[in-house]
Amino acid sequence: MNALPEHADAAHSSSTTQTHLLRMRRQRDLLRTHRLLLGLTQEEFAHRNGFSVRAVVDWENAGRITMASLYALRDALRMSPQAFDELFAVVTGAAPSLRSLAVDPDLDRVTARWAAVHVHTQPNPTVLMDGGWHARHYNASWVQIFDQVEPHPTDHPLTNPLRFLMFHPLAPELFPEWEERWLVTAVAQFAMHYALHPTHPALQEMRSKIHEIPLLEDLYAHRARRELAERGVDVIFEGDVDRRPVVVGPDRSEIVLTVLIPWHALDCGYQMMTMSPLDNSTLLPQDADPPGLPRESVHLRPQGPNAPRTPTPPARPRAAASSSAGQEPQGYVERALTVGQLLLWYRTRLLGLSQERLVRATELPVTVRTYGDWERDRRLPQAEYVPIIARAMKMPDGVRYYLHNLVTGADAPVVGTRLSPEVAQRSALWARIHVDGQPAPTAMMDGAWQVVYCNEPFRHLFAHVPAGPANSHPTQNWLRYVLFHSDARETLGEWRESWLAGTMADLVVSLTRQRGALPAEHRAFINDIESDPVLGDVYARSLSQNPSTSAASAPSLGDGDIRTIWIPDPTDPKTRLKRHVCVTVGVPLHGKAKGFCMLTISDRDDAATSLLS
Structure with a gap:
């Protein structure tokens, strides 16, 4: 920062x-x-x-x-779900994580437009999954890479990729180093989802099936517990831009696994996963779509009763139990890591303190009895105590984020706007795949809307924009362009109604999700807005918007919106041509905690067609 x-x-x-x-x-x-x-x-x-x-x-x-x-x-x-999400965001700093695993028809309509831009334009195997890891959309390459897998009602990679990875006997053959390179992240992510939705029938069924397989039960009860205790959400975030081995046909290949979260489903657990070769070529030859497969296919329906069933993976010898957070589990473990077990792990393993000494030696504003109730999972800490607990116990940021998630059911508030240097290096590789590799104009922004990467189509689309107020060119800072650059009023059709209002609402939500001092960039935004009468009025209205509508639960960057832009006619620069565009927004998983997002402006009818053609 x-x-x-x-x-x-x-x-x-x-x-x-x-x-x-x-x-x-x-x-x-x-x-x-x-x-x-x-x-x-x-x-x-x-x-x-x-x-x-x-x-x-x-x-x-x-x-x-x-x-x-x-x-x-x-x-x-x-309260309506939308109003409650608004109140939840005010109290906790974010909308509920995974507020629903059910598929919503309205959400699906936006998802279909989003997938047309980001799934079906990808040359390499790509799948978009919902919060229960059901495949909602996938491209032809995803089908090709799994064409040897026979039908299965629940564990096929075209039905549920996570279930395939964990339960299907072919998974270890297709994913070399299956346990260490693939399963640990998968089981940890399941553990996090299950902690948020322990009564969901599908997740309960998966938990029971994990228990039936000794290897998976050991990973869940010991390894995933330890990873979550030591690294928190980082064990999941680091699955983005991760190098892993796969078998494609007869050959073993090293791929980069990347994850993009649709903005409109940010709080529903949706994620798009892409497997790309290290040299940025295509993993599979791009032939015509397989016969009988629609280009924009949704996941396969469960097979009929006569369809062949793939057997459950054979039981493997249980590995020696690893050190687990808190007390060793006895028999069946419902949740991999509870709040109490996490606190016990840090107090005893890292600090070596008794409960009394911990409370006396730190700024925890509670009695020893209250703290003891936390460790015994009799009650949860209050949300505002999470950063105090994290400081007292010297928890890494990833663990603090995970503790906030367990306590509140929401993602932790955004702190800062920049990635660490090592994560920034991974981010550059991510951008090469999803920004440079996107045919439509695309820009990736940090937590202050500073453009950190943009592709040539994006630069071309806004090549006509002259220099304006400081850092307000669309290739520099998207928010400053929309708010302060005079060209935005000409290029962005229905600027105030379609672009400005939503952008301002997003700024207000971002400010609400901050904790502590605002980053310098956000303070500067507020000062510049309040000095402009028009912008100041829109900002004031956003602050006092009708509380029955939730900017927190219905993200306002316009993901999936159909809008208009006016771009110069190549044959006559004095004339502007009207274009209908689809605006889509995604969140790179590795930059989620810092407020990163990716903006794509594609042709309304064909995401692969240049807006300037």
Whole structure:
């Protein structure tokens, strides 16, 4: 993160206060609006729902809300899912992670447009999965690479790639170094999803099947537990831009595995996985689509009762139990790593302290008894205690992020806007595949909307844009271009309604998700916006938007939107041509914690067609 300017203490205090006041205002508006819609006074609402009047008054004055109270308020106020996501984001810093594993028809319509741009234009094997790892879309190369796998109702790679990887006997043959290079990440990701949705029938069935296979049970109860305790979400994030071996036909190849998350399904667990060769060539020859396979096919339906079933992988000898977080599990382990087990691991294995010494020696604002209840999983810490716990126990960022996820059910608030140098190197390889390899104009941005990579079609699309206010060219900073550059009003059709309002709402959500002092870039955005009468008015409206609509749960970058742009006519630069475009946005998994995103502007009818042709 950039260094703070002179008088940094004052700037830190001011920017921290800004984000705090923003969250307070949104909490107050949400609670009061929904209570008044019920026609109740504070006293009537409290008595009807078993709350104290003092608690209701405190909540509506932006006082602290515990997770238990949060869900009680959802039911008492009869909040819509969208409104509850808004309140959840204000309290925790983000919308709920994996808020649903069910497929939503409206979501599917946007997903189909998104897949047309990002799945079917990829030359290498690519699959888009939902939160239960069911294949929603895949390209012809994905079909070709698995053409030797016989039909199976649940574990086929065209049905559910994660189930195939874990349960199908062909997986070790197609994925060399199967256990170490593939299974550890897969089992850890399942463990994280299961911790968030332990009552979901499909996940419960997968957990039971893992228990039936000694190797998988050992990985789940020991290795995945240790990896999550030591590295947290990094064990999953590092699966993006990871080099792994695969067998394609008769040959073994080294591929780069990359992951892109659709922006519109950011909180639903969707992810697109691509396997690309290291030399950026195509992994498979690009022949015509296999006979009978639609180009935009959704995953195969379960096979009929007479379809051949692939047997369960043979049981393997259980490996020696690795050191696990906290106490060693006895028999069946429901969840790989609970909050209590994580705290016990760090207190005993890393710090070597008793509960009493830990509480006395750190800034944990709780009694020893309360802390003991955390370790015994009798209650969860409050969300605001997570960073305090992480500092006290010297947890890495990935573990802090994971602890926040376990405590709140939400992704941790964004901190900073930059990647570390080693992650930035991996990011360059990711961009070579998904930015340079995308035929439509595409740019990848960091957490302050600074363009860190863009492809030639993107530069070409905006080649007519003259220099403007500092750092406001679209190849430099997309948000500054939309907000401050005069060309945006000409190039971006219906600029205020289609582009500005959504972009401003996204800025407000980003500010809400920050904790602590704002990055210098975000403070500068606010100062420049408030100095412009038009932008200041839109910003004020975004701050006071109707709380029944959720900018947090319906991301506002316009993912899947059909919009218009006006670009210069190549034959007559003084004339502008109207083009209908599909705007799609994705999040690179490795940059998720820093607010990275990728913007693509493609032809509405054909993502592979140049907008300038």
